[in-house]
Amino acid sequence: MYQILIVDDDSIMRRALNVMINKMDGFEVCGEAATGTEAVKVYEKTHPDIIFMDILMPGLTGLDVAKLIREKDKETTIYLLSAYKNFNLAKEAVKLQIKEYLLKPLSMSALSELLTNYKRDKEGSISHYLNSFEEVVSQGDFRKVYYGLEEPINRIYKKYGDDQEKLVEIFRYVGQRLIAQSIVDDNGTADVESLFPLNECLISEPMIAQLWLFKVMNYVYEREAVRRYPVLQNVFVYIDENIHSDIGLNQIIESCSISQGYLSRIFKSQFQVSVMEYLHLKKMHLAKGYFYLTNDSVAEVAFKLGYNESNYFSKVFKKYENKTVQQYRKSMQAKRGTA
Structure with missing residues (x-):
């Protein structure tokens, strides 16, 4: 508005x-x-x-x-x-x-033309960035959410990296438009800022934008899945409430009273990944945030995310990031100019 x-x-x-x-x-x-x-x-x-x-x-x-x-x-x-x-x-x-x-x-006609042109010019300058993220959503593959955000975000920062106000404007616009296109609730479209407050002090860093936009995209994917299969609402609630615990497929199906075969089939149809791969991707997203924003050790982060063995956590991290935690931290430090 x-x-x-x-x-x-x-x-x-x-x-x-x-x-x-x-x-x-x-x-x-x-x-x-x-x-x-x-x-x-x-x-x-x-x-x-x-x-x-x-x-x-x-x-x-x-x-x-x-x-x-x-x-x-x-x-x-x-x-x-x-x-x-x-x-x-x-x-x-x-x-x-x-x-x-x-x-x-x-006159009303003059004012209408004036503000319509203003809105078109404002939104036109950032709409092509929105298209990149809309494409990620339209593909219906959750791995694209995990892996497909970095490149378009880097393009935005290449052009507007020194303009914090513009960055905030772009990401709020993109987030709001993505959410507006999803099925939110019976009362209409939710506001992106109320769902996912954007830290304006940190938005100058591309990784923060990536972490934030992942949450927005995940929300959009979940809303669309629930629209088609309402039974998944309980699944997402359970996963979010227990994301920091050691949970597996058996706990999910027992808590949500759903058969393993049915859940696996409808989940794969909506996300193109299994339930457990989705869970690991969400946990790795959180892990990247911990490694980027804190000095927590591998063991501490593993424990926070419900992995009882840090070695197993490290293997999962390397599987999805194609690099060790140490390599990841070094690459992040280099990007921040603190290596």
């Missing part, structure tokens, strides 16, 4: 814009201000995506406010509003990277 701040000393104009914006899908008004000084305060509190702002106001003008915002924020889209054309003001607006200089009153 794109957030919009309305700044105008005319209360009727503010109200009219508010009403029109609320009719637009994907946009909402996050704040209003009647003066330039108030606008700065509301901006600092809400950090909107878009600002509609009158040029001429008591005290700080719209241009004054735009200058203050541009000193620290080049991303927020600003539209300046005026009751008449002024060539000099228009030139100033261009210098401040103002998106457009609009004449009041703004």
